[in-house]
Each structure stands twice: as C-alpha cells, then as structure tokens.
C-alpha cells in the first residue's frame with residue numbers, strides 16, 4: 001500500500017501530463033481553417049461562442065511523451081516524469097545537497113513536479129530554478145555550433161510560453177512561492193551568473209547543441225557528488241547528444257548513462 005507522498009506525487013504526475021483527463025484533452029480548431037464548403041455554418045457557430053475541437057491524445061502516446069499536448073503542463077510524458085520524481089526523491093532520501101534546476105521548461109510541468117516533491121518531503125531549504133527564454137528556442141547558430149545547422153525551431157508559437165503563464169501554472173497547483181525562482185532569458189546570458197551554489201538535480205531540456213552545451217558549461221560544475229543529470233533529448237536529437245558526448249569526453253565523465261525511454265537518459269555523478 002503506497003503512502004500519502006507516493007499518492008500525492010502520482011496524482012501530480014497524472015494531472016501534469018493530463019493522463020487522468022485524456023478524454024477532455026482536446027485541441028481547438030481555428031474556425032477560419034474550416035475545410036471545404038458550408039462556410040455559412042461559421043456564421044451560425046461563431047456568434048454562439050461555439051468551438052470546434054479535435055481529439056488528439058491517446059494513452060500510449062502521452063505515457064512516453066510523444067506529442068505536444070494541447071493543455072498539459074508538460075510534454076515529457078509519464079515515463080520521464082516518473083524518472084525525475086525518482087531522482088529528486090533519491091537525493092532527498094540520501095541527503096545530497098543542492099537545488100533542482102531545469103533548463104528548458106516550456107509550460108513548467110517538470111518544475112511544478114519538482115516543487116511538489118519538495119513540498120511532499122517538507123523541504124524548506126532547496127530552490128527549484130526555472131530557466132527559459134520564455135520566448136521559445138533560439139534560431140540555430142551554425143557558425144559557432146555546426147551540429148545545430150539547419151535545425152530551426154525558432155518562431156514556433158507553441159514553444160513560446162510566457163513566464164507569467166508558467167507562474168499561473170504553478171499557482172494552479174498551489175506551488176508558487178519563494179522556493180521557486182525564475183531565470184528569464186537565453187541560457188548563455190542567464191545561467192553562468194545565476195546565484196546557484198549547488199545543484200542536486202540538473203535537468204536539461206533545450207533540444208539544441210547550443211542550449212545543452214550552455215547549460216552543461218554553466219551548471220555541471222555545480223552538480224554535487226550523488227546528484228543527477230537528466231538529459232531529456234539525448235536519444236531524440238543528434239545535436240543534444242553531440243553536446244553531451246563532447247562535454248563528457250572533454251571533462252572525463254564516465255558515469256554510466258541510463259536510458260529512460262525513447263528520448264531521455266540520466267546519470268548519477270560519482271566524483
């Protein structure tokens with residue numbers, strides 16, 4: 001029989017992915033994209049405030065984070081949420097010092113979950129750092145980072161979620177307080193000078209070589225022994241994988257990497 005901490009965190013995960021409410025997880029269809037004829041129907045629907053919605057989600061897809069959800073606060077899916085929860089709990093159980101950081105938060109779901117873990121454990125000392133441009137992924141800088149050449153996610157509206165929206169998402173779960181701190185801006189401008197002393201859990205989710213490397217350079221030296229590094233996109237994006245491989249090779253890191261699902265990996269810092 002699981003106890004209240006397990007039950008609270010399980011509920012949080014299933015809310016944040018919307019796995020509990022998949023039957024209500026629908027995407028609005030823009031009525032101006034109405035296909036075919038019968039456009040006069042629009043004149044009937046619009047004034048009544050009626051919406052057209054598309055059912056998109058299925059349980060298997062959401063469990064492994066294979067879609068961009070219409071309303072869920074995270075796109076990482078159930079398996080990677082379970083991983084980040086397990087890592088956070090392990091460092092708390094083992095007394096590994098340091099804060100929790102995610103670089104690349106989108107709607108904030110993983111950070112909300114990390115704050116929930118601290119709340120469930122009654123931790124009043126650690127901070128959850130929420131690092132993002134809050135305007136999406138930068139365009140590729142192929143000159144400095146050839147691995148990102150041609151990979152352009154900039155200008156995708158769905159990836160640009162404002163800091164105010166992320167704060168509102170924390171508030172929805174009653175988890176916005178001074179143990180949550182936002183680092184707003186491009187990683188190369190915010191992470192190196194952020195007032196973070198020690199990191200017990202570093203979760204990288206910035207997709208590009210540049211975004212991954214900027215985060216590793218600024219924050220890996222602050223990861224404490226016994227802390228975790230989680231890389232959301234290692235198996236999904238070549239650029240991200242190349243950044244991690246380059247950094248590990250340069251710094252002689254040989255801690256075993258463990259696969260989470262089709263996209264994510266993690267390791268535990270041993271020295």
Ligand SMILES: C[S@@+](CC[C@H](N)C(=O)[O-])C[C@H]1O[C@@H](n2cnc3c(N)ncnc32)[C@H](O)[C@@H]1O
Nearest residue numbers: 074075104105106132133136186187205206211
């Ligand atoms: C795939 S989304 C993150 C998904 C999120 N972890 C979740 O739980 O759903 C990538 C995020 O990284 C941010 N990002 C990527 N590169 C960045 C950079 N160099 N500086 C700041 N933010 C960046 C984007 O704004 C976006 O919110």
